[in-house]
Amino acid sequence: MAVVRKFRALVVEVDIHTPEVITYCLQPEKSLPRFRAGQFLHLALDEFDGSGEWPDSRTFSMASSPDCRDRVRITISRVGAFTGRMVDELVIGSSVWLKLPYGEFTFSDPSPVYVLIAGGTGLAPFASYLEHCLENNIADRTLHLFYGVCGPRHLLYCSLINRCEREIADFTLTLYSEAPGIDGARAGRLDAGMIFAECHSPDTCYYLSGPLAMVTSIGDSLRDLGVAHDRIHIDEW
């Protein structure tokens, strides 16, 4: 973790994927502190005067590249009262408080092969990492992205993924969709056994991000298949 800073930010873009899944682009009042792809922020909706007790907040992975210090993007899924308030209250021009950076789910494993396994909005930390790779022409490892969604409307960051397919030499994408309608997608949920069979080598490490049940189940399966504990990185909150 680096030096954590708290600051106000304005909502400058709202991208409604479904009524329950929304991406917000936030413009901080001062330059973002340094963070690493994969880290997360705390977002508070209530007023804060800069001192005293930090108000009620929730954590969200930053989905934009750490190279961009004047904007930060988050994608949320409406799952409870707090995210419900976000969906109901946040419009362009709304003000929120942020504090960041936090988290250890960063892409520092030296392995030459990364298998990125994302479920739903769990794509966010990978979006940050992939954007960072694109912006810095980083192509020092093989990247396999396995991305599972409920259906076509839940497919996020399509243009970024398309860019990765075009511009990163050793990048592969495998989509899983529970509902039909996505060309080339495998039907159903992410399958740890299949991913292992297709990608595993002594050089492979795995990054998992998504709903708790998904990352727990895939993590357990990979361990059962013999993947070493320190080769599996899980974005656990």
Add this chain to the structure above:
Amino acid sequence: MDKVELRSHILASVREYYEEAFAAEQRDFTPGKSKVNYAGRVFDEKELMNLVDSSLDFWLTAGRYAEEFAAGLADYFDLADAILVNSGSSANLCAVSALTSPKLGDRRLQPGDEVITVAAGFPATVGPLVQNRLVPVFVDVALDTCNVMAERLSDAVSPKTGAIMIAHTLGNPFDLDTAREVADAHGLWLVEDNCDALGSRYGGRLTGTFGDLATVSFYPAHHITTGEGGCVVTGNRELAKIVRSFRDWGRDCYCEGGENNTCGRRFNQQFGTLPFGYDHKYVYSHIGYNLKMTDMQAAVGCAQLEKLPAFIEARRRNYDALYSGLAKYTDELILFQPTPKSEPSWFAFVITVKENSRFTRSDLTAFLEANRVETRYLFCGNLLCHPAFIDIEHRVVGGLENTDFIAENTFFIGVYPGLDGARLEYILDTFATFFDKQA
């Protein structure tokens, strides 16, 4: 008045108070009567206003000013992390202790491991080594730079060496090329004690950015002050986490005071043999300390940090003025020289009385002190001669002749930004009078 208006009224009064209580004191100088300090706090109404502003928050422990100060320092060094502590000595203690962490695996320093350093300096560099049951290995220093004789660093390495930890003496950077090279060649940690050198550069790059860890002091004699205060800076995030742990009782959790569950995993992890899900806030992975800085100290630091570039410039200007004024005495005095490739942010102006001089160090410092020019010896002189250090386990490589010479013949005077033209002229006049008397 509401609380916002009241606060602003109070701060306006503080501004007035500064003018009345301090402005003249910092300005007025009567040669021969006013003391010419070697160092001192230099401030204006902003430091006082920040201090009072912070006190009105009554947050007391690290808060919004600590956050701003730490972020400002990290930005200044262009490093990922600045961990605020309550003194430069605490910064050294945290830095050394961090290197003993089991989290570093094979690279951790273990009792009996050796750390290369110098004996001509302040005890806070070597003290933490002894406290962590490490063995200091002393290398001599050069008389003109007062810095480690870098060509001897390789000779000091043994199979037990784990780190190099050296201070940039009084603002003068040591040879960082060689130190880094030796550290890299032997897999050693490099710790820069940058307490006296905030703003110094080596090869164009800030000191404090070469080491795996570096420390800064904010004691009033230093480049910027928070009263008591210091920080550890590093670009190594794993080390930063460990330093923070040692600072905060040794706890595993990194939440700041007043915060909880910033990781979202407070109650769902396994640590040691504790019950699963034991509150992470109370899990301890190190035997640590409580060395945190308060928000009121940081509030002063925020105002000081804005002045740092001007302070550095003033220190360089004052060094140049003293150097050109004293250069005519180099038959009998060795004057402080910058290390090649360096641009020091000087802490002080070091003078060594040569062996063949007509006078001793005591003759000269007694004369200066009698004429209200404050002097200091180069801290410990030779640390190994002090009661607390005589019996410590240590090694010496290649002798410490220059260190002993410094203990006998070296002192320093100030270059701090509080010295204006009149004070510098007075210092040089006092030297001239002394030398006239020797004739």
